[in-house]
Amino acid sequence: GQSLEQPSEVTAVEGAIVQINCTYQTSGFYGLSWYQQHDGGAPTFLSYNALDGLEETGRFSSFLSRSDSYGYLLLQELQMKDSASYFCAVREKDENQGGKLIFGQGTELSVKP
Amino acid sequence: AAGVIQSPRHLIKEKRETATLKCYPIPRHDTVYWYQQGPGQDPQFLISFYEKMQSDKGSIPDRFSAQQFSDYHSELNMSSLELGDSALYFCASSFLVSGGLEKDEQYFGPGTRLTVT
Numbered sequence: 379g380q381s382l383e384q385p386s387e388v389t390a391v392e393g394a395i396v397q398i399n400c401t402y403q404t405s406g407f408y409g410l411s412w413y414q415q416h417d418g419g420a421p422t423f424l425s426y427n428a429l430d431g432l433e434e435t436g437r438f439s440s441f442l443s444r445s446d447s448y449g450y451l452l453l454q455e456l457q458m459k460d461s462a463s464y465f466c467a468v469r470e471k472d473e474n475q476g477g478k479l480i481f482g483q484g485t486e487l488s489v490k491p
Numbered sequence: 492a493a494g495v496i497q498s499p500r501h502l503i504k505e506k507r508e509t510a511t512l513k514c515y516p517i518p519r520h521d522t523v524y525w526y527q528q529g530p531g532q533d534p535q536f537l538i539s540f541y542e543k544m545q546s547d548k549g550s551i552p553d554r555f556s557a558q559q560f561s562d563y564h565s566e567l568n569m570s571s572l573e574l575g576d577s578a579l580y581f582c583a584s585s586f587l588v589s590g591g592l593e594k595d596e597q598y599f600g601p602g603t604r605l606t607v608t
Contacts, residue, residue: 408595411595411596420600422599423598478536483532484533
C-alpha cells in the first residue's frame with residue numbers, strides 16, 4: 379500500500395520560516411510533489427523533486443531524500459496569503475506509466491500577523 | 492493562459508439520482524485525471540485517461556464511470572448517488588511524463604461541488 383505522513387497543522391508568524399515534513403511509503407516511486415490549496419480552491423502545483431537534494435523556487439524550496447523516503451517543503455518570508463493547506467504527493471510508478479498522484483492528508487498552515 | 496474547465500461548478504442532487512460532471516483539459520494536454528475530495532480530506536484519485544484510453548483506476552465506485560471523448564474532454568458519470576458522494580470533484584490535466592526526472596505538474600480545474608441531499 380501507499381501512505382504519506384505530514385503534520386496536520388502548523389502555525390507561524392509573518393516573515394518567519396516554516397518547514398513542512400513528509401514521509402512516504404510507496405510500492406513504486408517517481409518523485410515527490412507539493413501542492414498548495416486554499417480553502418475551497420483547486421490544488422496548485424508548487425514543486426517536484428525526483429532526485430535527492432534541494433529545489434528552490436522563489437520563497438519556496440523543496441527537499442528530497444530518497445534513501446530516507448522523506449521530503450520537506452520550506453516556506454520563507456511567510457505572508458498572510460500563504461495560509462492554506464499544503465499537500466505532499468507521490469507520483470507512483472506503475473506498469474501503465476500513469477501519473478496518478480497519491481496525496482498526503484495535508485498540512486494546514488496558519489500565518490499570524 | 493487557458494486552464495482546465497469544469498462544469499457545472501455546483502450541483503445539487505437527491506439520493507439515487509444521477510449526475511454528470513464535465514472536464515475540458517488544457518489544449519494539447521494528453522492526460523486527464525479525476526479526483527474526489529471530501530470535506531477536510533485529501534484528494535483521492537478516481538480514474539485517469541491517456542489519449543482517450545483509460546490509463547489507471549483508483550478508488551472509483553462501480554456506480555461511477557468515466558470516459559474521454561475525441562475532443563479530449565472527459566465526463567464523470569455518477570449513478571445511484573449516495574449522501575457520501577457529496578464532495579469536491581476535481582479534474583486535472585497534464586502531459587504524461589514517462590520517466591521520473593521531468594517536472595510532474597498536474598493542472599487542476601476549479602472543481603465541481605456536488606451536494607447529495
